[in-house]
Amino acid sequence: ARQSPTRAPCSSALILQHDFGYTYGKPPVEAQYTPPQDCPSADWSTIVLEWSATSKGRQFDRIFGVWLGGVEILRSCTAEPRPNGIFWKVQKDITRFSSLLKQNQTLSVHLANIVDKTYTGVYHVNVTIHFYAEEGVGKRLGLGSVLDSPADLILPISRSPPLNDGYWFLVQNSTDVQQKQFSIPRNVYRAVLEVFVSYHSNDEFWYTNPPDEYIQENNLSNVPGNGAFREVVVSLDQRVVGAVWPFTVIYTGGVNPLLWRPITGIGSFDLPSYEIEITPFLGEILDKENHTVEFSVTNALNVWYIDANLHLWIDGGLKKTKCKLLSYDAPPARHSILSNFKGLDGIFNTSASRYIAATGRVKTSHGKINVHTIQRFGYRNWMKFSNTGSAQTVRQRIKTDSGVYFTLPSDDLYSIQLIRNYPLYLYTNLQNQVNESYTDVTSVSLGFNENSFRGEESGFSSSSLRNTQDATGYMAVQGNLVKSGLGRTKEVYRYESNQGCYFRN
Known part of the structure; x- marks a missing residue:
């Protein structure tokens, strides 16, 4: 950092x-x-x-x-x-x-x-x-250092004006595919797609959504469904090149607004972006023709805001780099739900996993570069409804492991590995429900944990981040307005690296 x-x-x-x-x-x-x-x-x-x-x-x-x-x-x-x-x-x-x-x-x-x-x-x-x-x-002049420097060119993968909204694409359901055409210079030797994601309206709390069968059998009309699993799928010319399993950002008005004053939910003031290395696929797009990036969201409800930035590194010593995709493997995500409910009470266990890998070779003015990329994902969500559906408990954990490994002409290895872990606990209990008035008792635990490892010519470095929040509170609500309540939140932030450490609570 x-x-x-x-x-x-x-x-x-x-x-x-x-x-x-x-x-x-x-x-x-x-x-x-x-x-x-x-x-x-x-x-x-x-x-x-x-x-x-x-x-x-x-x-x-x-x-x-x-x-x-x-x-x-x-x-x-x-x-x-x-x-x-x-x-x-x-x-x-x-x-x-x-x-x-x-x-x-x-x-x-x-x-x-x-x-x-x-x-x-x-x-x-x-x-x-x-x-x-x-x-x-x-400046360090080695190729590994150049790979680690800011990109020479950044292209927007976003909507074009005129607009009456943001530049982001709106993904409104599970079959909605948003796309953007682009073309790149012919002498690019590295490409990274940086994806921005946020979720709103019926999917703001997607990790609390029960399966559709629970909603249908209980004749519920105002409960968002499609289950509790979501993934953003990113494709290049209809080939899946990466995915985003997003961190569960809770906005400043989310769950109980009184929890987020003055401490705000992790990521809510600076939502994380997610990187997808697409260098192995450069051979498919270095032809001056238009190509297409596509975004979709598994099980999505209205609405997800998604766009991306395409970071490009350009070889000034060549008019055209040559690239070849050597291997590619991206089986569909595995996803299962086990349901056990009677009436409005019950338990749901959801799990999912995915694996995406690709290897390519790029011929540059520096020599041949081999690059291997891999993304691994794991997901578990345990959800319980009790008290005739008025209380809900969610325990969820998302794990992601992404790695990029460059073998340079000098036989040196430049590598980046990022391991993230997002634990979530959420308990809500609606009490004293009369017409449009109720009291909501809440407990939340959030975590954003990250281990980063880098290897390059100058040596090996690593860092560790542990950012956790624990919050409890209640609020009395009438209509859409909070009339009274209380919120308590504790945060512990610990960062350690080769360069030093930072701790705050």
């Missing part, structure tokens, strides 16, 4: 300032970006995007995105305001987008907000970019 700079930036530019009032169904707000002129060079060591905002009154949590030239650089959720006002700030390292930031671009923000007599909160937003100069450290 990159440490936050302790020195002053060589340039800080306020790119956008806007008040997001009634913006629902309207185009993204735009501002023009130009590269800074007051840094000694455009070889920045670190670039930080800063989102700062204030709001006052009552308002829902709102999902929003920030794009630069159609390339998404931040997916986030607003904080829910209070009558006396709030302020929050999000900072994100966007150094990997440095090739974009060296050119004039259009910065776009879409935050769909509604203001009326009940929901009065307007979001007053500043978007600033901070640039930090290199500190005289010479």
Whole structure:
């Protein structure tokens, strides 16, 4: 992980300032970006995007995105305001987008907000970019170091304007396939697809959705179904090249809004993106023709917001690289549900697994590079309904293991392995239900755990992240409004690496 700079930036530019009032169904707000002129060079060591905002009154949590030239650089959720006002700030390292930031671009923000007599909160937003100069450290020239540097070109795999929404695609059901055509230069030698994912409406809490048979046999009309398993499938010209089994982000209004003040749910202010290495497939797309990236979501209900950025590394010593796919294996995901219920009470066990692997060879001006990629996924969800369906318990764990292994012309190995583990526990109990009033008692445990391993010419490095939250609370609800309640949340964050450690609770 990159440490936050302790020195002053060589340039800080306020790119956008806007008040997001009634913006629902309207185009993204735009501002023009130009590269800074007051840094000694455009070889920045670190670039930080800063989102700062204030709001006052009552308002829902709102999902929003920030794009630069159609390339998404931040997916986030607003904080829910209070009558006396709030302020929050999000900072994100966007150094990997440095090739974009060296050119004039259009910065776009879409935050769909509604203001009326009940929901009065307007979001007053500043978007600033901070640039930090290199500190005289010479660049490493090995090919492994080049592979680890920011991409030379980044293409948006997103919708094109004009739009009355964000640049993201909307996947609205399990058969919906969204796609984008693209073409790439013929001298690309590495390609990585960075996928952004968020889920809303009937699938905001997809991990709590019971199977359809439970809904049908109990004649339920207002309960989202399709079971509790979801995966985002990414295809290239109708061939599956990767998948995303997403972390369970709980937004600032999710489950019980009182749990997320002032601590917000893991990932809600900076939703994680997910990388898919598609270098083995370069031989299929280095022909100057249009090719298609497709997104679908297994078992999806309305609605999922998905787009991607295609990061490309270009060989300046060749007009055309040559690539060949040597092996490919992507069997369908295995998915099973065991149901045992009577009336509104019962237990459901859901499990799933998937494996995707590919090997390719790229001929570059540096010599031949062999690359092997692999993705492994595991999923378990245990769900119980009790108290005539008014109480629900969910225990879930998602495991992902992705690896990329380059054999370089020098016979050195450049490798990246990322192992993630997402545990979730959720208990909700609806009590005192009368008409549109009820009391919701809640307990939540979230975890985002990650082990990272890197091998390159300069040596081996590793890091470990353990980020956990435990929350309990209750709220009295009338209609859609929280009338009273209480929330308690504890977070423990521990990061360790070869460079040092960070701990906070």
